[in-house]
Amino acid sequence: MNNKKLYTGFLSITAALALAACGNKQQSSSSVQAPVEDGFKTEVVNEGTPISGGTLNVAQVSNSPFKGLFNPVLYIDSGDGAVVDMAYSSLFEYDANQKIDNSRGMADYKLDIENKTFTVHLKKSDYKWSDGQPLNIDDYIFTYEVISRKDYEGVRFSEDFLNVEGVEEFHEGKASSISGLEKIDDQTVKIHLKEVYPALELGGQAINALVIPKHIFKDMSYQDMITSDYSRTTVVGSGPFVIKNIVPGESVSFEKNPYYYKGQPKIDVKLDVVSSEQIVSELKAGHYDYVSGMPSDQYETFKDLDNISLLGLMTNSISYTGFNVGHFDAAKGEHVIDPSKKMNDVALRKAVAYAIDNDTIGKDTYHGLSVRANTLLSPFFKGVYVGKDVVPGFEYNPEKAKEILKEAGYKDVDGDGLVEDKEGKPLVINFLAAKGSETAEAVLQQYMTWWKEVGLNVQLLNGRTLDFQTYAEKLQKYADDFDMWTGGFTIGYNPSPDGLYGPKAAFNFGHFVEPKHTALLERISSNETFDENVKKQLFLEWQQYVQENPFAIPRFNTFELTAVNKRVKKVNITPDKGTGWEEIELVADKGVASK
DSSP: OOOOOBSOEEEOSSTTOEEEOSOOOBOSSOEEEOOGGGTOBSEEEOOSOOOSSOEEEEEEEOSSOOOOOOOTTTOOBHHHHHHHHHHOOOSOOBOTTSSBOTTSSSEEEEEETTTTEEEEEESOSOOBOTTSOBOOHHHHHHHHHHHHSTTOOSSSOOGGGGGBTTHHHHHTTSOSSOTTEEEEETTEEEEEBSOOOGGGGGTOTTOOOOOOOHHHHTTOOHHHHHHOGGGTTSOOOSSSEEEEEEETTTEEEEEEOTTOTTOOOSSEEEEEEEOTTTHHHHHHTTOOSEEESOOGGGHHHHTTOTTEEEEEEEESEEEEEEEOOEEEETTTTEEEEOTTSGGGOHHHHHHHHHTOOHHHIIIIISTTSEEEOSSSSOTTOTTTOOOTTTSOOOOOOHHHHHHHHHHHTOOOSSSSSSOBOTTSOBOEEEEEOBOOOHHHHHHHHHHHHHHHHTTOEEEEGGGSOBOHHHHHHHHHTTOSSOSEEEEEEEOOSOOOTHHHHSTTOTTOTTOOOOHHHHHHHHHHTSGGGGSHHHHHHHHHHHHHHHHHSOSEEEEEEEEEEEEEETTBOEEEOOTTTOOOGGGOOBSSSSOOOOO
């Protein structure tokens, strides 16, 4: 089962908590197969004859409830995203090289580089929404319009959309439609672009993979959509399942969608939010059949369970420590560096990086399932990721951290073991972090101990970790009461960093903007990168730039483990060969418990 969510996302201190960001792919926590020596399988086939029907019990490992906003253009966190994934389908599916696979999915595409057009074609004329109404290209065009409207306050609209002819005029209210969306027929739209670049073939940048029902939302404003039952309880989607019942924040029960384009599923599904502290005991008892994102800090307690199979992949996510170095200028719609910000000193940021030992945390706390990241990319992106032999990242070196601070003018003036700022005034770094598992909380405390050992006074914002929704809101609304935070991104299939760190990117939470960096981002996103050699060189230069100018410190690349109960007949989690929901079958009436 290819466990997907819409859009790029950002994660909290624990990988189980995520927010969705700008991107154009129904996928997150997508992965590459772990090396053979790591011993992880990507497929399991269990013995037994499939029964008729049944309910698959799925656990979402999270220490926070879901918010209950189940609309693919509105939701922001992975809890809601998991539900959206059940109720809606992406138009596209992808091959092993992360490109749109025209042989699969609801739609195919044609990129005309010379004429700067990208044509989207629905493969069938009889697609339907879960309420039985027709799904056609008008719905797709309408989805573009919703995201591009002036009243849209969600995270899906970005400068990438402005690459579509007419979006800017539509967004500013100067046009009643988007001129660059040329409807050819009920199954086809030709998208006229200002520029073309390779990321388009990855379903990235200006290409939208989402579709919402026009007949449901056509007369609603953004705020109407937020509060509508159609975005929360009575969801009309295109995915394999229809929401049947909701226990707010805790669980969602699904029934089969008879109109699913791949065929009606054989099973129903119940999705529960289960805390990281409870999941192992629940798994042992056979209460859950499918659990992705098993907590790596508890690996030793579940790796040998006899009632499950463990499947494992290296994810395309990256966790990091970020720095607040500016603000967002709403009038200009872009981020601005603020020289007065304490974290605007690259020496201070490097000292923070060298003071923590992520190698030891990854090996001892996360049992090798999290590996110290050296860049802001994952090894998932084989063609552009640069290894530690070229870009070393930040290995633990407290003496180097102390030396950097000293040379930059940070000295312990009053003899309390903590450095003051360059003017001799107290230096306190306010640290924003989301509440996680006991292990995640312990890691944060260890970080602060290591920082203190090199003379840095780092304090949790308001003295505590925050619930995930509060944490996420501070980032999204660009709160200015913190200096540093831990987070993460799921990068989707398009590794271009512009959508995350660009001068107008909604997810540039640290507001870092610098001319050389912006120029690099623009070149990476340009048609220059149709040349693979140029693409590799530009990504190398970007990763080297971040090493020398760390606006964010890479923390971990992570293997994601999926537990599959023995009553599930067959599961494959490889992205391009993943088992579809319509293929899932059960071989017993209830889950197998551990002996």
